[in-house]
Amino acid sequence: MSTFFQSFADAAPFSWIAATMGAVVASWLLAVLLRARLATPRRWLGFPILCSLALVITTAAAIAAVEIGRRDVAGQLGTRQELFNVASNVISRGIARQFAGLALLGPIALVFLVSASLLRWDLRERSAVPAPRARGALGVIVVLPLIIGAVGAFIYGLSVHAGWVGLAAVDPSEKERVMLERLQRADHLLTLLRASVVAAAGAGSIAAIAWARAAGARPLGRARVAMASVLFAAGLGAFVSTRGQAADRPLQMLAYNQRNSFGTVFSQEMPRFSRCPPLSAGAPVLEFSTSEVMFDGGQVSPEDIHDKLVTEQISFPLLHPGQPPRPPTMHVVADVATPIDRMLPYLAYAGDVEIVMVGSNPRPFASRTLGVIERREFCFRAFSLREDDGVPLSGYRTWRDLALAVDRSAAVLRIAAR
């Protein structure tokens, strides 16, 4: 079944359009074939019940597909440490299932519309007095919000799918921003559709009153009262049960999302800063992990640091033509508990350099449906490392102590590498 969903989603939007057209043509053919049978005086009353049942089952299947897809994605949410174990194939399958489920809603709604209009023509009451026009208008307007809801969900799905597929062509560093922008845009489409449902409700209220006045003091059949009550109960139930989903809007963009900015997730606890000035440019990264020290992803010894920084400085104009030269800068990633004694040999060889401490601030998102979603954002604070001038680095015990001093200082702190 998942292979079917995957291929269906992969072939979008053609599969979606083909499914819609195929289903509409099939239902139209079925309605034409059944016409003669239904037009007889002895009507087959089981048929409308069967049709309603088919409608409910197919709609439930589409909703279930979307819900399963959502569970796939939500199931990959975990603590920060668990982010390493995220299964991207499960996430893509979850997203594809959601698209496939939404794609089914359009054909279902249109099949229902075509079949209902055709069959209504044959099942209409053949009385001598034509039914009042207000009754026809009311019938159409009651169905309208349902059609807008189902077809709107289908169009919204198409729009999100198109944006999602188009992400393949976007520069990796821009992917997150572009994706969130596209999701926000798709949300605007939903606002427009909601407005049209409300407008249809306004027109429906007028039609309801016009119909009641035109019908006069004739009592309504029990079936109609039951239908209206069931529709109201279903509407109220659906509305109440989707409040959580309505409240959860797409996550906001983080300027330095810890998960995407570097393409790496750091399991260590990095310093927190009260202020996060924007980062002016990228720079080589010196990372202190529990067992080793890396310079731009490669293992490094203290004696090599200076040469590596000089090479970076020389190659910068070649790699970034047209950009103004920058002062020697190095990002340092380390756990807050890292002893300064361990870092000192490396920093002592760096020479006069701007050190950008890589911090990580929590940016939790309180969702209604999934509880608090942990998010973290990189935060960068710099200090000036000098060979002799400034507060001695050895005066601090850990990376946390130094981070606290840097955070409290209004000006850029000068630290001596001794």
Add this chain to the structure above:
Amino acid sequence: LVVRNAVVALLGVAGATLLGLAALDWAGYTSFSISLISR
């Protein structure tokens, strides 16, 4: 009786409207679900 009929008709309209709005809100959750990958 006219008022009763109008109430029944309005009940149907309200039900359909709530269903339509619920369908759109439910579909819109897909944006949130997809945005989780940027967490």
